[in-house]
Amino acid sequence: MNLNTxxxxxxxxxxxxxxxASALRNCLIQHEVASLAVPGGTTPGPVFDxxxxxxxxxxxxxxxxxxxxxVPGDHPRSNxxxxxxxxxxxxxxxxxxxxxxxxxLTAQEAAGVLSEEITPLIPVSVLxxxxxxxxxxxxxxxxxxxxxxxxSRDAPAVVAMAPDSQPEARISLSGPVLAGAMDKHLLIFxxxxxxxxxxxxxxxGPEAPIGMAIRGGEVHWxx
Numbered sequence: 001m002n003l004n005t006x007x008x009x010x011x012x013x014x015x016x017x018x019x020x021a022s023a024l025r026n027c028l029i030q031h032e033v034a035s036l037a038v039p040g041g042t043t044p045g046p047v048f049d050x051x052x053x054x055x056x057x058x059x060x061x062x063x064x065x066x067x068x069x070x071v072p073g074d075h076p077r078s079n080x081x082x083x084x085x086x087x088x089x090x091x092x093x094x095x096x097x098x099x100x101x102x103x104x105l106t107a108q109e110a111a112g113v114l115s116e117e118i119t120p121l122i123p124v125s126v127l128x129x130x131x132x133x134x135x136x137x138x139x140x141x142x143x144x145x146x147x148x149x150x151x152s153r154d155a156p157a158v159v160a161m162a163p164d165s166q167p168e169a170r171i172s173l174s175g176p177v178l179a180g181a182m183d184k185h186l187l188i189f190x191x192x193x194x195x196x197x198x199x200x201x202x203x204x205g206p207e208a209p210i211g212m213a214i215r216g217g218e219v220h221w222x223x
Contacts, residue, residue, distance in 0.1 A: 012222040017050035035121040039130035040079025048087035058094040067139035067172035068100040070107040107160035107169040114158040127181035139172035140209035151175035184217030
């Protein structure tokens with residue numbers, strides 16, 4: 001894991017967007033398509049704003065979320081809405097979006113279907129992660145039943161999770177898919193999350209899923 005420190009959050013956003021754009025371009029030089037997996041939440045929004053304007057052959061980029069709350073795409077808590085509003089706009093509107101939510105299915109029922117459908121997009125070409133102060137990433141929460149299985153080497157590509165700390169079920173890329181991404185990046189802000197990440201790197205995977213996911217990747221931090 002390599003830590004990149006920036007003087008302020010605006011600079012972190014601009015620099016990281018440039019790094020992600022460069023990684024996608026480099027991938028497309030060698031491959032017909034590239035896959036980009038991104039988180040929801042408030043932190044990545046400004047990165048999406050900058051990245052969406054980058055000069056990339058977006059028609060060859062497949063975008064997916066690292067995880068999704070099991071709610072329809074137009075629900076206020078949907079991560080899909082954030083991606084459509086702030087990333088899949090401007091030049092990036094030409095990208096292909098792979099939604100996780102499936103009407104009429106539970107998260108558990110959809111997990112198997114999604115695992116098969118995203119197989120052509122694995123390994124993920126470029127991965128952007130977020131992290132909570134509890135050291136979760138995507139929807140792999142330390143307090144969730146089944147987190148051990150979701151992090152295991154033989155886990156399916158997509159797993160259903162139901163953390164006690166969250167109001168709805170979730171769907172998430174599994175630990176092996178996150179850890180196996182070709183180009184991995186984590187964006188965090190503030191001293192609390194910096195300290196949490198340091199601690200995560202000393203703990204076993206189920207207690208701090210971010211440690212497994214970002215090992216060997218790049219961390220981008222600003223106070």
